[in-house]
Amino acid sequence: MKIAVLIQCHKNAKQINLLLNKLNHPDIDCYLHIDKKADFEEQVIHRENVFVLPREKRVAVEWAQISQVKATLNLLEMATCSGGRYDYYWLISGQDWPLCSADAIIEFFEKAKKTNFVRYWDSKNYGTYKQNNLDKRNQVYFPRWLIGRKLWQKVIKRGWVELTGGYKRTWKVLERKQLGIKFYFGSSWWAFTRETVEWIMQYLTAHPEYYRFYENTTCPDESFFQTLVMLSPYADENTDYLTYLHFQKGANSPDVLRKKDMENAKRSGYLIMRKVDMDVDDWFLSI
Structure with a gap:
């Protein structure tokens, strides 16, 4: 069993090094994408099972834009x-922390029997068959300059959503040309088998229009890979994802976990938790 852990990093080289040490195992190789806006590559551990993307392959990752998808594709x-034939490719964040040992992680994937781990749901969310804000992400064209967290971007984007029909519908005349496929949405973090990743990479090579379409959607990382898996021959091999996290209602990002969250995280049965920050609370280092 060989696992490639793909890690998206943007801050705190010390914490990333602790994560790499926690994952250090003969059957685990770690691949790091360090955000192009960050400058700590030289501070990261260098050893035979740690690979850092060269600067020309690093992306300045921006919230809700295609850049996170691009960073992940560069990692893949x-x-x-690299020449190593991995059984699994596991995407995590530099602010994640394993809830078990590296040996236990290997044992988990050995027992997984080629199951893909990704949380997803279809475009008519949660079985209601009513359009919602997730559908809107892919139905209308969003200029890339409009996608972001700045107040002016939020105001203009909301105006554009309302002009095109609001979150619960889209006027047909303003709907962008679609790909002719059913879209799925879910968590950005996943673990895919080798066969699934090989199929994804071949599909993207044969269908460059797929990536181009997602360049003008919002939060593409929460649909791009989920839809690909459900298009693939492995669509019926999906289960829940592997990451414990906690969202406040209506929040765009998960809470930073504190010591009070430890018992819930440990009882969750997940392999890893996010997000943690040793500059806020370093309780997780004892796990």
Whole structure:
């Protein structure tokens, strides 16, 4: 069993090094994408099972834009071309922390029997068959300059949503040309088998229009890979994802976990938790 852990990093080299040490195992290789806006590559551990993307493959990751998808694809490209044939590719964040040992992680994936781990739901969310804000993300064209967290972006974007029909519908005349496929949505974090990743990379090579379409959607990382898996021959091999996290109602990002969250995280049965920050609370280092 060989696992490629794909890690998206944007801050705190010390915490990332502790994560790499926690994952250090003969059957685990770690591939790091360090946000192009960050400058701590030289501070990261260098050893034979740690690979850092070269600067020309690093992306300035911006919230809700295609950049996070691009960073992930660059990680997959490096891992699949490295010569190592991995049984699993596991995407995590530099602010994640394992809830078990590296040996237990290997044992978990050995027992997984080629199951993909990704949380997803279809475009008519939660079985209600009513359009919602998730559907809107892909139905209308969003200029990339409009996607972001700045107040002016939020105001103009909301105006554009209302002009095109609001979150619960889209006027047909303003709907962008679709791909002719059913969209799925879910968590950005997943673990895919080698067969699934090989199919995804081949599909993207044969269908460049798929990536181009997602360049003008919002939060594409929460639909891009989920839809691909459900398009693939492995669509019926999906289960829940592997990450414990906690969202406040209506929040765009998960809470930073504190010591008070430890018992819930440990009882969850998940392999890893996010997000943690040793500059806020370093309780997780004792796990």
